[in-house]
Amino acid sequence: MATVKGKVWKYGDDINTDVIFPGKYTYTIKERADMAKVALEDLDMDFNQNAKPGDIIVGGKNWGCGSSREQAVSCVKERGIAVIIAKSFARIYYRNCLNEGLAIIICPDAVDAIQAGEQVEVDFDKGEIRTEKGNVFQFPAYPDFVKGLIEDGGLIPHVKKSLGL
Amino acid sequence: MGKTFAEKALGRAAGQDVVANQVVTVEPDWCMSHDNAAPIARTFKKIGVKNVWKPERIVFILDHAIPAPSSDHAVNHKEVREFSAEQGIKNFYDVMSDGGVCHQKMCEEGYALPGLIMVGSDSHTCTYGAYGAFSTGIGRSEMAAAWATGSIWFKVPESMKVVVTGKFKPGVTAKDFILKFIGDVKADGADYMSVEFHGEGIENMSIAERMTLCNMGIEFGAKNAVCKPDQKVLDAIKDNAKCDRWEPLWADDDAVYAAEYHYDLGDIVPGVAKPHKVDNYATVAEVKGTPIHEAFLGSCTNGRIEDLREAASLLKGKKIAIRTVVIPASWKVYRQAMKEGLIDIFLDSGCVICNPGCGPCMGNHEGILAPGEAAISTANRNFKGRMGDKESFIYLASPLTVAASALKGEITDPREVL
Numbered sequence: 001m002a003t004v005k006g007k008v009w010k011y012g013d014d015i016n017t018d019v020i021f022p023g024k025y026t027y028t029i030k031e032r033a034d035m036a037k038v039a040l041e042d043l044d045m046d047f048n049q050n051a052k053p054g055d056i057i058v059g060g061k062n063w064g065c066g067s068s069r070e071q072a073v074s075c076v077k078e079r080g081i082a083v084i085i086a087k088s089f090a091r092i093y094y095r096n097c098l099n100e101g102l103a104i105i106i107c108p109d110a111v112d113a114i115q116a117g118e119q120v121e122v123d124f125d126k127g128e129i130r131t132e133k134g135n136v137f138q139f140p141a142y143p144d145f146v147k148g149l150i151e152d153g154g155l156i157p158h159v160k161k162s163l164g165l
Numbered sequence: 166m167g168k169t170f171a172e173k174a175l176g177r178a179a180g181q182d183v184v185a186n187q188v189v190t191v192e193p194d195w196c197m198s199h200d201n202a203a204p205i206a207r208t209f210k211k212i213g214v215k216n217v218w219k220p221e222r223i224v225f226i227l228d229h230a231i232p233a234p235s236s237d238h239a240v241n242h243k244e245v246r247e248f249s250a251e252q253g254i255k256n257f258y259d260v261m262s263d264g265g266v267c268h269q270k271m272c273e274e275g276y277a278l279p280g281l282i283m284v285g286s287d288s289h290t291c292t293y294g295a296y297g298a299f300s301t302g303i304g305r306s307e308m309a310a311a312w313a314t315g316s317i318w319f320k321v322p323e324s325m326k327v328v329v330t331g332k333f334k335p336g337v338t339a340k341d342f343i344l345k346f347i348g349d350v351k352a353d354g355a356d357y358m359s360v361e362f363h364g365e366g367i368e369n370m371s372i373a374e375r376m377t378l379c380n381m382g383i384e385f386g387a388k389n390a391v392c393k394p395d396q397k398v399l400d401a402i403k404d405n406a407k408c409d410r411w412e413p414l415w416a417d418d419d420a421v422y423a424a425e426y427h428y429d430l431g432d433i434v435p436g437v438a439k440p441h442k443v444d445n446y447a448t449v450a451e452v453k454g455t456p457i458h459e460a461f462l463g464s465c466t467n468g469r470i471e472d473l474r475e476a477a478s479l480l481k482g483k484k485i486a487i488r489t490v491v492i493p494a495s496w497k498v499y500r501q502a503m504k505e506g507l508i509d510i511f512l513d514s515g516c517v518i519c520n521p522g523c524g525p526c527m528g529n530h531e532g533i534l535a536p537g538e539a540a541i542s543t544a545n546r547n548f549k550g551r552m553g554d555k556e557s558f559i560y561l562a563s564p565l566t567v568a569a570s571a572l573k574g575e576i577t578d579p580r581e582v583l
Binding site for chain 2: 073154156163
């Protein structure tokens with residue numbers, strides 16, 4: 001998974017799936033590219049207009065609470081977000097990230113230290129987050145079966161592979 | 166060392182002795198999907214498996230936007246019909262008078278049963294814990310994979326024990342208790358955990374009240390929420406259990422918990438969740454007089470006959486001051502409300518009644534708010550934009566508080582109207 005470096009979009013605690021991907025779009029938006037266009041629409045119009053591929057989202061505790069809607073992960077992944085770093089994730093969002101093959105990291109200390117707008121580097125091989133100021137935070141490696149999911153690009157490619165399809 | 170409910174239920178399904186934090190793979194007893202069965206079907210087709218593993222274990226219930234409010238929604242429903250016909254999925258509740266909100270249907274049709282492993286592509290799938298099931302919400306990819314493989318992995322969760330004693334005072338309900346509880350433990354209070362409701366306070370509750378508690382489990386992060394399957398549950402499922410795979414399971418007295426809370430229902434007062442978070446608790450006394458533009462009585466949280474009876478008891482013979490949308494949780498509930506004269510009470514008081522379904526709860530139709538407007542709702546979420554506009558405001562409350570507030574056009578303590 002190597003290393004990614006990008007600009008940080010930082011948010012607080014309990015960011016829910018309705019503000020990441022509004023419920024009113026759940027049956028009117030079908031294409032992933034269109035999901036990306038409304039990402040975080042009810043949370044941060046600056047992100048919605050200006051987030052670029054490779055950028056990084058940093059959230060507080062319980063990122064992604066609320067609905068099970070997977071579009072709240074798809075819209076962020078399709079937007080090209082490289083990784084979400086948070087103090088904790090709501091469980092369905094967490095599973096949806098693994099299933100969509102979107103990298104996520106739980107690292108409360110890094111979240112406290114990282115400032116909005118700074119460039120942050122994440123080294124997945126070493127399990128390190130490096131900030132602009134030179135702070136380094138360690139995060140534990142994924143369990144093997146989770147690593148397999150993310151490396152295969154998510155659950156659907158993973159299932160295809162395991163079924164030999 | 167004793168076992169928790171989650172350890173017993175997942176252990177039974179996995180066919181082995183399990184403990185918290187172990188990862189197990191199990192076969193789901195039921196896989197429930199609503200309108201999102203259509204996008205899940207599209208994902209399923211990408212896998213390349215021709216047939217679902219067991220069509221008889223899959224349930225489709227259209228409820229999120231019914232009848233279709235737009236062509237996009239109609240196309241979505243059409244895809245669900247075509248896929249269910251193609252795959253032989255007979256447990257399909259279409260836009261017809263045997264339908265309703267998916268979680269209500271799963272319970273009243275006898276799918277929700279003690280000890281079963283139930284997954285649904287909806288976060289409020291945790292509702293079935295009221296019948297003693299291990300039930301939890303999953304995403305679309307995961308449901309598509311479950312249809313293809315008949316298996317799903319779970320980390321056996323650690324458990325939280327909530328011990329409830331005492332009785333509610335008049336004007337106070339299960340919704341007031343769960344809003345207060347969420348306000349105390351916060352939106353992540355039970356993240357990843359299995360939540361068990363124990364005690365005489367729960368035993369005295371109806372199944373409808375237990376459904377309200379378990380339904381809101383996800384609002385404080387629970388993986389699943391569950392009550393003991395007692396005689397009330399066994400009586401309820403006696404004639405309509407949809408399968409015989411069930412078995413009453415409950416935690417041992419010496420089970421180990423990651424957290425434990427104690428509540429006396431006699432201490433609970435009418436409460437609300439203020440905008441824009443479910444854990445933003447206040448007593449009704451603290452927000453009394455707040456102007457409200459719309460009242461909503463319905464949803465998988467509080468659209469049952471017991472909820473309609475409570476609201477009607479306050480509305481009888483009186484006129485509402487603001488637009489009030491009443492949506493029974495299923496047509497079965499609707500018919501019962503008609504028989505009891507509740508529909509006449511709502512109409513006489515000025516309420517409008519919509520067809521059973523999710524209605525305005527997640528911003529699709531039937532009661533969307535204008536910018537600057539505030540609603541008081543019996544549903545489960547008050548997130549920004551949830552009822553359609555990000556400049557609107559939602560207060561969550563009990564059916565009694567919603568009815569009392571509808572009469573005055575401002576947040577009102579139901580005990581003043583009783």
